[in-house]
Amino acid sequence: MTGFPISGQQSDAALVIPQLDDHQSRPLMAKMARIFREIAAMSEVKRFRQHLSLPEDTRRLSQRAFRLYDEYLIYTIGKVQKKGWRVYCGPGCAACCFNMPAGISNWEFLIIYDHIQQAGQLGKFFRRSLESYQVLDRVKRQLVNGGIEQQIESKSEYDTLLHNYSLAKNSCSFLSDTQECLIYSARPLACKMHFAFTPPELCDPAHHLFSQGVRVNLSPHAEVEDELKQLDGHLNLALSDLLAPGLAALTANVMRFSTITWT
Numbered sequence: 001m002t003g004f005p006i007s008g009q010q011s012d013a014a015l016v017i018p019q020l021d022d023h024q025s026r027p028l029m030a031k032m033a034r035i036f037r038e039i040a041a042m043s044e045v046k047r048f049r050q051h052l053s054l055p056e057d058t059r060r061l062s063q064r065a066f067r068l069y070d071e072y073l074i075y076t077i078g079k080v081q082k083k084g085w086r087v088y089c090g091p092g093c094a095a096c097c098f099n100m101p102a103g104i105s106n107w108e109f110l111i112i113y114d115h116i117q118q119a120g121q122l123g124k125f126f127r128r129s130l131e132s133y134q135v136l137d138r139v140k141r142q143l144v145n146g147g148i149e150q151q152i153e154s155k156s157e158y159d160t161l162l163h164n165y166s167l168a169k170n171s172c173s174f175l176s177d178t179q180e181c182l183i184y185s186a187r188p189l190a191c192k193m194h195f196a197f198t199p200p201e202l203c204d205p206a207h208h209l210f211s212q213g214v215r216v217n218l219s220p221h222a223e224v225e226d227e228l229k230q231l232d233g234h235l236n237l238a239l240s241d242l243l244a245p246g247l248a249a250l251t252a253n254v255m256r257f258s259t260i261t262w263t
């Protein structure tokens with residue numbers, strides 16, 4: 001899972017702040033993985049593209065899975081804080097919301113889509129996603145003109161694209177004027193997992209000390225990522241894993257602005 005770009009000190013930070021895989025975090029991740037496996041096994045999931053409907057159970061189970069991830073984060077961050085690290089992320093800070101969230105699963109896109117649709121804000125966020133998509137496309141064309149191949153294929157090209165996008169200072173489609181996330185409860189794992197252990201100024205890629213910042217992505221364990229991939233395979237929506245293009249494509253090409261029916 002990609003999350004947000006992290007600093008040049010990634011390996012140093014990773015040494016001090018390990019992904020937790022211990023007797024308390026492992027059962028949380030195992031339960032989360034089991035839930036996504038259960039959802040993927042439902043026959044309606046495979047037929048979603050035709051009927052645009054899902055069992056209500058899948059929504060309930062999904063909420064439970066994301067709550068388990070929240071528990072995992074609280075536990076993990078608690079352990080990290082005990083080692084003397086300060087987490088600088090909190091209400092009112094949107095320093096990382098000028099990145100393009102990446103590594104988003106198709107399932108998460110459905111959850112976000114449902115959330116904004118229910119809130120009656122689909123049109124507004126579709127337009128904003130398209131605008132962000134256009135900025136991303138402009139950044140990509142600049143890279144192409146700068147000598148990188150027409151298609152962004154390698155990991156380093158992809159990382160450069162995301163880094164250059166964050167330099168464009170285009171705020172996330174879901175960021176309010178008061179720097180709040182307007183889909184906070186439904187935001188993707190890519191946003192939830194990102195933590196800064198140095199002041200927010202160092203999260204600005206244009207800051208001269210950006211590379212000194214300590215930022216980590218506390219991604220779920222591999223078994224969860226694998227189950228989400230399986231689930232996406234069953235959904236077969238073939239969406240981009242980037243927030244703006246993925247959501248725009250889901251809205252216009254798959255859902256065609258209609259509602260998800262929960263049965």
Ligand code: SF4
Nearest residue numbers: 097172174175181191
């Ligand atoms: S979805 Fe919310 S948390 Fe994530 S980048 Fe956008 S505004 Fe920030």
